[in-house]
Amino acid sequence: MFIxxxxxxxxxxxxxxxxxxxxxxxxxxxVGSIFPDSDILYFYLIDNKQNLHHSYWIHRPFYWLIITVIFFFTIWLLKREKYYLFGIVFFSNIFLHLFLDTIVWKVEWLFPISNKAYYFFDVPDVYDYRVYNFVFHWTFLFEVLIILWAISIIFREKT
Ligand SMILES: [Zn+2]
Incomplete structure (x- = not known):
């Protein structure tokens, strides 16, 4: 998912x-909705574009599951109930990000059991500029629909 x-x-x-x-x-x-894509900085600045950024740990649901469990266990242990809502909002947006990435990007949902990357639709390489492959593919309509849905919520709130 791009935009x-x-x-x-x-x-x-x-x-x-x-x-x-x-x-x-x-x-x-x-923050949760865009946090997994912070690995783009690592991709460009440190990894020298060697690996697709979706293959980094931050795009692997397994690690987020561990972090989520540790987070909720810790606040339960420390009896800091007010942070439950923080966790629900933050981690639900993290997992929504990973789910939306799965539409056309490859996400290793079963890691570490399997390194197989899952995706709903394969986007073929047609254009030299890789971004065009996704922008001009029919699956980009999902992005357009989500944008229109969000705009409709904004307009409904204002009326
Ligand atoms: Zn992503």
Whole structure:
């Protein structure tokens, strides 16, 4: 997914907020929705574009599952119930990001059991500029739909 992570964050966090009723979690959801793509910095600055950034640990659901379990176990142990909502908003946006990436990117959902990367639709290499392969593929309509959905929520709130 290229451009719809932020609109997807908006939709999910707005839906969660109906139950949470606290706007401070809005920003936390935003961070969670784009955090996995922070590996792009590593990809360009350190890894010298050697491996696709979706193959880094930060795009592997297994590690997020471990972090999520440790997070909730710790706040349960320390009896810091107020952080439950933080965790729900942050980690649901992380897993939404990984799910949306699975539409056309390859995500290793069963790692470490298997290194097989899963994806819903294969996007063939047609253009020299790799981004065009995704932007001009029909699956990009998913991104457009998510953006339109988020815009419709914004307009509904204003009326
Ligand atoms: Zn990603």
């Amino acid at each position: 719809a992570h932020l609109p997807a964050w908006y939709i999910l966090t707005k839906k969660l907020q109906k139950h949470i009723k606290n706007t401070k979690y809005f920003f936390i959801g935003l």
